[in-house]
Amino acid sequence: xxxxxxxxxxxxxxxxxxxxxxxxxxxxxxxxxxxxxxxxxxxxxxxxxxxxxxxxxxxxxxxxxxxxxxxxxxxxxxxxxxxxxxxxxxxxxxxxxxxxxxxxxxxxxxxxxxxxxxxxxxxxxxxxxxxxxxxxxxxxxxxxxxxxxxxxxxxxxxxxxxxxxxxxxxxxxxxxxxxxxxxxxxxxxxxxxxxxxxxxxxxxxxxxxxxxxxxxxxxxxxxxxxxxxxxxxxxxxxxxxxxxxxxxxxxxxxxxxxxxxxxxxxxxxxxxxxxx
Amino acid sequence: xxxxxxxxxxxxxxxxxxxxxxxxxxxxxxxxxxxxxxxxxxxxxxxxxxxxxxxxxxxxxxxxxxxxxxxxxxxxxxxxxxxxxxxxxxxxxxxxxxxxxxxxxxxxxxxxxxxxxxxxxxxxxxxxxxxxxxxxxxxxxxxxxxxxxxxxxxxxxxxxxxxxxxxxxxxxxxxxxxxxxxxxxxxxxxxxxxxxxxxxxxxxxxxxxxxxxxxxxxxxxxxxxxxxxxxxxxxxxxxxxxxxxxxxxxxxxxxxxxxxxxxxxxxxxxxxxxxxxxxxxxxxxxxxxxxxxxxxxxxxxxxxxxxxxxxx
Numbered sequence: 001x002x003x004x005x006x007x008x009x010x011x012x013x014x015x016x017x018x019x020x021x022x023x024x025x026x027x028x029x030x031x032x033x034x035x036x037x038x039x040x041x042x043x044x045x046x047x048x049x050x051x052x053x054x055x056x057x058x059x060x061x062x063x064x065x066x067x068x069x070x071x072x073x074x075x076x077x078x079x080x081x082x083x084x085x086x087x088x089x090x091x092x093x094x095x096x097x098x099x100x101x102x103x104x105x106x107x108x109x110x111x112x113x114x115x116x117x118x119x120x121x122x123x124x125x126x127x128x129x130x131x132x133x134x135x136x137x138x139x140x141x142x143x144x145x146x147x148x149x150x151x152x153x154x155x156x157x158x159x160x161x162x163x164x165x166x167x168x169x170x171x172x173x174x175x176x177x178x179x180x181x182x183x184x185x186x187x188x189x190x191x192x193x194x195x196x197x198x199x200x201x202x203x204x205x206x207x208x209x210x211x212x213x214x215x216x217x218x219x220x221x222x223x224x225x226x227x228x229x230x231x232x233x234x235x236x237x238x239x240x241x242x243x244x245x246x247x248x249x250x251x252x253x254x255x256x257x258x259x260x261x262x263x264x265x266x267x268x269x270x271x272x273x274x275x276x
Numbered sequence: 277x278x279x280x281x282x283x284x285x286x287x288x289x290x291x292x293x294x295x296x297x298x299x300x301x302x303x304x305x306x307x308x309x310x311x312x313x314x315x316x317x318x319x320x321x322x323x324x325x326x327x328x329x330x331x332x333x334x335x336x337x338x339x340x341x342x343x344x345x346x347x348x349x350x351x352x353x354x355x356x357x358x359x360x361x362x363x364x365x366x367x368x369x370x371x372x373x374x375x376x377x378x379x380x381x382x383x384x385x386x387x388x389x390x391x392x393x394x395x396x397x398x399x400x401x402x403x404x405x406x407x408x409x410x411x412x413x414x415x416x417x418x419x420x421x422x423x424x425x426x427x428x429x430x431x432x433x434x435x436x437x438x439x440x441x442x443x444x445x446x447x448x449x450x451x452x453x454x455x456x457x458x459x460x461x462x463x464x465x466x467x468x469x470x471x472x473x474x475x476x477x478x479x480x481x482x483x484x485x486x487x488x489x490x491x492x493x494x495x496x497x498x499x500x501x502x503x504x505x506x507x508x509x510x511x512x513x514x515x516x517x518x519x520x521x522x523x524x525x526x527x528x529x530x531x532x533x534x535x536x537x538x539x540x541x542x543x544x545x546x547x548x549x550x551x552x553x554x555x556x557x558x559x560x561x562x563x564x565x566x567x568x569x570x571x572x573x574x575x576x577x578x579x580x581x582x583x584x585x586x587x588x
Contacts, residue, residue, distance in 0.1 A: 106476065113470060115473065
């Protein structure tokens with residue numbers, strides 16, 4: 001219904017050349033069976049930046065982000081139409097293996113989900129081990145240290161590397177999951193409400209970490225917490241459910257612009273807390 | 277007024293209910309202890325008479341009053357372990373198929389059939405074994421193994437059909453539905469988040485199952501296997517019908533043998549005096565074996581879950 005407006009807003013933010021974006025959604029629609037959950041999303045994601053997707057519950061934020069690494073289709077009966085371009089190449093091209101896409105686009109989930117039967121060390125290298133043989137312990141330790149440091153967790157767990165990944169606190173578990181995603185060395189990291197199960201202090205730690213990671217990685221975060229989007233993101237996308245119960249992109253722009261000078265009335269209503 | 281009256285009633289419930297539940301749990305314990313004591317008392321004359329030689333003796337001779345349990349214990353362990361060797365890969369494969377691979381319409385149908393299979397009375401399974409399985413075991417299974425792998429001690433001797441091989445297969449058939457259905461429940465309880473975590477790291481479906489689902493469920497799977505083993509150890513009727521009732525210790529799987537349970541079933545009605553006491557001592561041994569299996573299973577599960585920590 002607002003295709004023109006979207007094109008306009010996203011168009012004004014379009015970046016020149018192929019380097020302008022790393023991930024791009026084109027007329028993306030996501031379905032669960034016959035149910036249309038997300039409709040006609042067009043979105044450019046700049047490399048080495050943080051893009052936040054905000055919106056009220058049930059607006060399709062998580063569904064959208066799961067389309068970006070082909071996790072959407074894991075759900076029975078789920079499918080998409082449209083395109084998702086990674087470095088200019090459609091990840092939904094027939095013949096492309098979703099497994100290879102997921103090594104290039106990592107994901108961190110809502111609830112921390114470390115592997116409980118693996119140690120902290122094994123958790124970090126769990127994904128790395130899928131693609132390369134890590135036979136030597138020292139090699140594993142090197143990789144684990146590198147990415148635990150990147151995830152700002154090393155100092156807290158360096159003496160607990162042999163403990164179960166599930167023995168850490170919730171915030172530590174989530175940073176362990178981030179380290180695990182980083183260790184695969186993806187180009188993009190998707191975060192699906194990564195702080196919703198955490199307390200405020202653990203949340204701030206993750207936010208700091210994200211700011212640091214944005215120097216090297218492209219991050220897309222779904223959050224129901226507007227303040228969080230305001231604190232961490234460079235770009236913000238606002239989604240809302242239409243009358244047909246399908247979520248759509250209402251507005252996309254620089255975070256300061258979305259929060260101070262939204263172009264769409266609905267964005268303004270949401271930002272100012274009039275609903276949602 | 278009314279309020280205080282209901283409160284009094286509640287208080288009465290508070291007093292009675294804990295005692296009621298206590299009695300219920302005591303009954304269970306009492307039955308167990310009682311069985312143990314009765315077995316021990318009834319077996320005592322045999323224990324006194326045969327002593328340690330009962331455990332290592334290899335013959336069962338009521339005429340000479342010489343009783344040894346070893347062939348029965350050997351047959352029990354051999355047939356059960358062999359049954360596990362057959363049943364574990366099949367049940368695990370079926371459980372994985374039912375939870376991870378099968379389309380949902382097939383899941384419910386297949387699960388239902390497996391549950392029916394588990395509910396077939398063992399005497400009926402035994403009849404099927406007698407008329408269908410034993411002839412097939414004789415030829416082609418045993419004759420083929422004898423011709424091609426006859427150099428191995430397990431596959432020597434004439435192919436009878438009746439024997440350890442048939443007993444192990446029939447036991448496997450009886451425990452596959454149990455292990456499958458428990459294993460399926462275990463795998464079903466593995467959180468979807470664990471599967472998604474592995475997939476999102478770039479795992480294939482097989483890698484997801486082998487590295488996330490199975491490790492997460494391993495304590496439960498071991499529990500399922502142990503319950504299957506306990507069933508196999510104690511299974512009586514079907515085994516008695518196909519094992520051939522030979523009281524001997526031999527490496528050959530073609531040989532007729534016996535298990536503790538089948539020995540009890542076939543000899544109990546015609547025994548008296550010391551031979552009856554000896555049979556009951558045999559029962560006591562079986563009781564101890566199954567008890568140990570259960571204790572070991574508990575310890576294994578407890579160890580694995582305590583490592584798991586507070587994971588959900």
